[in-house]
Amino acid sequence: MACVEEEEDDCFVEPFFYDEASDLAMRARALEMTRREEEEKARQEEEKARKxxxxxxxxxxxxxxxxxxxxxxxxxxxxxxxxxxxxxxxxxxxxEESPIPSMRYTKRYVHGLKLQDTANILSVKIVSSDKGFPINVYGTIIARDSIHHKCMYLFNRTGDNCQPIKSMDENLILTGPGRGLVLLDFIYLEIDLKIKLGEEPLGEQISKGLLMIDGRVLPRDKKVAVAHQMLESWFSIVEVRYATLLNAAESTFEIKLLEGRFYGKIMAGIEGIEPRIVIYNSDEDGVMSCEDRAVITLRRRVMTLRLNGMLTFGFAVPGGGAVATRQWNVEFTPRHRGEDKKDISCGTAKLQVKVFWSMLDYRPYIL
Structure with missing residues (x-):
């Protein structure tokens, strides 16, 4: 039988000691957690309102x-x-204008990069004018290709820099695009042309609208195809002539005047597509002399073409009087990348033609 002292020992309980510091720390943690939850809730509400x-x-x-x-x-x-x-x-x-330049892969080999379907805008002309001719034209023509649909100007003139158009046979002077046009789905052409009326500060709209080149329906058995579209709008009919090319590369060209003085025209084109594009005309663009081995300012300096085609340049110098116009030609065989150059003598002038080859890419970034 247990004694009273043993029972008292078994029932002994330690007294409770209150730890104020620990309790305060726990309360502080709880308050901090509540504050953070409220801040997160407010942040989420703010983000929801912002969105x-x-x-x-x-x-x-x-x-x-x-x-x-x-x-x-x-x-x-x-x-x-x-x-x-x-x-x-x-x-x-x-x-926003396209920031992508030409010659993206002139000096680089990229594994897996393929040739692309493309289009060259050959000419744009006003074939019918309800206002008659001559007219002084200004405004813009913009191309958007399949890379990212940003602006590339083909024609861009202000009212104080009009192009005089004397007849329906005269082309607008195009100065773009600045790189090859990639044609996966569509190339969009935005036409916004006005005519200047005397000294009036505001011109009159003569053409405005949208054309689309559909790359989805290109015939795969015809590697190069020339076509045209008409935009009938406002007070005119505008014809856009273009060539679509399957599996093409890009060429960017530069022409230097090495000796003498060049007076005449320079044309560029693709073998089999006529007429070639006038990229320089001294009557309209100014006569070039060989001071400082001048690089001739060309109207256009980019074309796309197939590797089995031929890039051709024509040089025409008027003979004067009864002498016929003299002509010279130089040709380049396309490559995937790299550059080629050739010298040519045209009368008293000696010129150097340099071509930079590059693959095209449908992606907006450089690999």
Whole structure:
């Protein structure tokens, strides 16, 4: 039988000691956790409101741009799209120029890079004018290709730098694109041309609209095809003539005047496609002399072509009087990359033609 002392020992309980510092620390942690939860909730609410405002802004920007590119055409008597419309204009800047240059892969080999389907814009002309001829034309023609649909100017003149057009047979002087046009799905052409009326500060719209070159339906059995499209709008009909090429590379050219003085025309083209494009005309672009081994400022300096084609340059110098115009030609065989150059004597002038070859890429970044 247990004694009373043993029972008292078994029932002994240590007294409770209150740790104030530990309790305060625990309370502080709880308060900090609550504060963080409230801050996170506020941050989430703020982010939700920011995203809602961003969606609202993007929606308004998109509607504003879409409203600006749909106009009533008095010639066709209907509303038409005058610019590229297949994007989210809340994030896409419709006026941003393409930063991608030519010669992206002239000096680099990239494994897996393939030849691309392309298009060359051969000519643009006003074949019919309700305002008659002659007319003084200014405005813009913009191309957007399959890389990222940003602007590349083919024609860009202000009202104080009009091109006089004397007849329906005269081409607009194109100065672009600055690189080869890649044709995976569509190339979009935005035409916005005005005519200057005397000394009036504001010109009159003569052509405005959108054309599309559809790369999805290119005949695969025809490697090079020449076609044209008509834009009937406002007070004119504009013809765009172009060539589509399957599996093509890019050529960028430069012409230097080494000796003498060049007076005449320089044409560039692809074998089998006529007429060639005038890339320099001394009557309109100024006569070049050989001071400082001058690089001639060309109207256009980029073309795409197939590797089994031929890039040709023609030089025409007027003979004067009864003497016929003298002509010289130089040809280049395309390559995947690299550069070639040839010298040519045209009367008293000696010139050097240099061509830079490059593969094209449908991606907007350099590999």
């Amino acid at each position: 809602a405002e961003e969606r609202r802004r993007r929606g308004l920007d998109h509607k504003r741009v879409m409203a600006s590119i749909v106009e009533y055409d008095p010639k066709t008597k209907r509303k038409v799209y005058t610019r590229y419309s297949f994007n989210d204009f809340g994030v896409f800047d419709i006026n």
